[in-house]
Amino acid sequence: MSTLALQVRVLSERSVRRTLRQPAAIIPAIVFPIMLLFVSAGGLQAAQNLPGFPDVSYFDFALAVTFMQGAIFATGGAGTDLATDIDSGFLNRLSLTPMSGAALVLGQLGGAIVLGIFQATCYLGAGFIGGASIATGIGGVIVLYVLVILMAIGFGALGVAAALRTGNGEAVQGLFPVLFVLLFLSTINLPLDLIPIDWFRWVATVNPITYLVNAVRSLIITGWDWPVLAAGFAVAIGIVIVGIGLSAVALRGRLQRT
């Protein structure tokens, strides 16, 4: 195993352990999206009678939103943990070893990936309990997990970048409401064509979150919709690239070691 791979592995192990040992951080990331799923499915059930609404229950339609909320929790988790490391001096301890900056960022995302997979499993379980089925079958579940991992990496990297830039856990948490607003300005509640307000439809069209929601949703309720999946994966990969890029820039400012 190369030095970088070894460093990423041990830092990921640490990140995963740390994540799993903070039930107070994990439970809301699982319970909150599931609660919101059941609440919105109950309250907005009538929307499924709208002309043009997909021929599924509103519960099945809304299930995709839980995965997006889970990804947003990944932002906070990875970033807050790193901000804590900066504040406590633990980053200085790591910086005194031959650890590379790339290993620091990638290792930090290990916990976000594990949490993302665990969350996705819980959301799927809640979906099955609520009567949902996956239109793309077992293959679709695998693709869904790949998309979830990409989103955990991408959103986690945005959190890491914010932590490296500010060194402040509260600043990282400040990203959370911004991303939630973006989520609500997407297609989480209605398909794009059924959004009645022009400006809202325009915002949802340019909002990258829309394409992630649509890709996850297509796997659950539509079947193999390749253009929608391609757009979703393109956005997810784009967020990974932007997140890692911003992290790399912020890392140079944070790690001043010679």
Next chain:
Amino acid sequence: MGAIEVRGLVREFKKGPRAVDGIDITVAEGEIYGFLGPNGAGKSTTVLMLTTLLPPTAGTATVAGFDIVKQGAEVRGAIGAALQEAALDKFLTGREHIKLQGSLHGMKGAELKRRGDDLLERVGLTDAADRKVGGYSGGMKRRLDLALALLHNPRVLFLDEPTTGLDPQSRTALWDEVARLAREDGVTVFLTTQYLEEADALANRVGIIDHGHIVIEGTPAELKASVGRSSVEIEPHDAARLGDLERTLAAFGTPLTMRGTSASIRLNEGVSDVAAIVRALDAEGIGIHQLRLREPTLDDVFLEQTGRSLEGSGDDEDAAE
């Protein structure tokens, strides 16, 4: 060449004064060098530069023979450091810290396990090694911090205020271990501290820094001898007579910092003045509640050099550190 060679080292921060302003230090192999100064004097900034975590603004320094700017990775491979506050992850156990840090240093398998077990035993944490660090006491955290700093057999050890906040028993145990490291393993130790007795008990040589400058350097004995004269501190029976006491004492030496209910002077002639002082106070009708005769301390050295007492000075200067 010394284990640490510093020449004209400077560190400036934006919108701030020079935290470190052109210091020169030489520390020999196997020496314990005490770096003494109040909060904000520049101690921690110096340590951050010497451990390669902060680039200097100007000047040069080598640690273990490597340039801190051009050979940062080599310096980091040769040093261990326990920086201010034990920086540990409260969710990991002591043994997991050892494994993480050892792996990042490229240690593995049986070598890492043997070295980790050895160090955990040496710092008295074998029984607590599998407990999460969040439940450790301050002393246990400091001892784990020291074990982690020593994991890869460093030649030079930086300890930044290692006993701050520790109870006297934990402090003494840490001093013993640091002294043993230098004596038996030949490790060079660069120790920053605010505690005079710590520098006095441990350091072969002491440098005192204030406002980014080294004001004096030498062995503790040399520094104390440079002050020379003893001091006396007297507390009057009647606190209302403190002013009279100060005026009477002024004839026998140089006034020192006040401690609220007592007056101190550095004696002009030394211990032989005491009898005359007691007679003078008796003549003035000033009763003595307590009289303490003190040999020169490192605080006296600091006072002599800066006009201020080290203990408690600089508490408002944290921003510069």
